Amino acid sequence: MKKIAILTSGGDGSGLNACIRASVRQAIQRGAEVYGVRWGYRGLINGEIDPLDSRDVGGLMGKGGTFLGTARCPEFKDIKVRRTALRQLNQREIEGLIVVGGNGSLAGAAALHEMGFPVIGIPASIDNDVSGTDMSVGVDTTLGTILDAIDRIKDTASSHQRAFLIEVMGRNCGYLALASGVAGGAEAILIPEHEGPSLEQISQTVVDAYVRGKQHCIIVIAEGWKPGTQAVADYLLGQKEDLGFDVRVTVLGYVQRGGRPSIFDRLLATRMGAWAANQLLDGESGMMTALRGSKLELFPLSEAVKELRPLDLGLLTLSDVMD
Numbered sequence: 001m002k003k004i005a006i007l008t009s010g011g012d013g014s015g016l017n018a019c020i021r022a023s024v025r026q027a028i029q030r031g032a033e034v035y036g037v038r039w040g041y042r043g044l045i046n047g048e049i050d051p052l053d054s055r056d057v058g059g060l061m062g063k064g065g066t067f068l069g070t071a072r073c074p075e076f077k078d079i080k081v082r083r084t085a086l087r088q089l090n091q092r093e094i095e096g097l098i099v100v101g102g103n104g105s106l107a108g109a110a111a112l113h114e115m116g117f118p119v120i121g122i123p124a125s126i127d128n129d130v131s132g133t134d135m136s137v138g139v140d141t142t143l144g145t146i147l148d149a150i151d152r153i154k155d156t157a158s159s160h161q162r163a164f165l166i167e168v169m170g171r172n173c174g175y176l177a178l179a180s181g182v183a184g185g186a187e188a189i190l191i192p193e194h195e196g197p198s199l200e201q202i203s204q205t206v207v208d209a210y211v212r213g214k215q216h217c218i219i220v221i222a223e224g225w226k227p228g229t230q231a232v233a234d235y236l237l238g239q240k241e242d243l244g245f246d247v248r249v250t251v252l253g254y255v256q257r258g259g260r261p262s263i264f265d266r267l268l269a270t271r272m273g274a275w276a277a278n279q280l281l282d283g284e285s286g287m288m289t290a291l292r293g294s295k296l297e298l299f300p301l302s303e304a305v306k307e308l309r310p311l312d313l314g315l316l317t318l319s320d321v322m323d
């Protein structure tokens with residue numbers, strides 16, 4: 001294999017640029033030509049595919065986002081549309097593709113592999129919901145951002161004796177809420193994977209924290225948790241007189257997706273990016289680079305996209321002990 005391409009797809013996050021840089025440089029070092037596809041699968045369909053050299057990926061290691069651009073492209077689920085994409089690659093004599101993205105993007109990669117085109121995936125999603133890998137690229141940086149926000153909110157919460165509801169991203173996965181809630185010392189963590197406390201019990205947690213003399217009460221809520229942050233806020237505000245703490249809500253939002261990648265993400269992205277290029281050039285396909293313990297392993301894309309990565313709910317118990 002002498003010509004390969006790389007694209008980033010789905011929700012962005014930190015470390016995508018480091019991945020691209022590593023794949024490009026590793027492939028070039030092995031004598032291959034590398035092409036960058038703009039705007040994920042949309043650019044693949046439209047033929048927005050340009051050669052990349054080592055200098056094109058210079059200075060990217062510390063930059064958030066993705067310089068190739070990314071997109072959601074629902075029409076890629078249609079096999080006819082994917083045929084158009086393969087035609088674009090074949091016309092340029094590109095023989096293999098690296099897809100960097102989350103569950104949806106990796107499902108697209110698996111579909112291309114099933115159509116006979118060589119593909120290697122790199123799991124990259126702030127949600128950490130991709131099965132088969134301990135960590136996806138971008139997760140660690142996002143956790144750092146959330147932790148920084150929780151620490152800041154604790155300062156003001158303590159000064160005013162307030163309870164804060166902090167909503168974090170994660171789509172249908174509670175990983176970000178669970179990990180940041182434990183690391184941030186939250187009094188309660190609400191995630192979709194666990195049926196969790198009723199509104200009455202949440203209110204009781206706030207009262208208990210007040211009665212025990214805490215200066216603040218932090219509740220971290222995953223955006224995918226039902227009935228949702230606003231329902232908790234409405235319920236608590238309805239009990240205002242009895243709570244002790246006043247209540248405020250912070251939805252962290254897209255600040256969680258940007259910023260300079262952490263050391264962990266730079267290393268993970270560099271290792272996975274280079275390894276993906278090597279695997280593709282060695283003739284491997286239909287696989288994803290996966291971090292298992294401290295080692296990189298190949299994991300089948302078809303397995304990775306079957307279900308969301310299971311959470312370690314033992315962390316919730318640990319969080320209760322720390323209360």
Ligand code: ADP
Nearest residue numbers: 010011072073076077101102103104105107108
């Ligand atoms: P992420 O990759 O971050 O999980 P999405 O779920 O939005 O983000 O998926 C990104 C893109 O992957 C979609 O917009 C679509 O182009 C492609 N995709 C998602 N699911 C499939 C699928 N089942 N088959 C083919 N392509 C898919």
Ligand code: F6P
Nearest residue numbers: 011102125126127169170171257
């Ligand atoms: O999958 C990453 C993610 O940031 C989720 O946590 C969030 O629900 C979603 O993407 C937001 O998507 P969009 O950028 O399309 O608004």
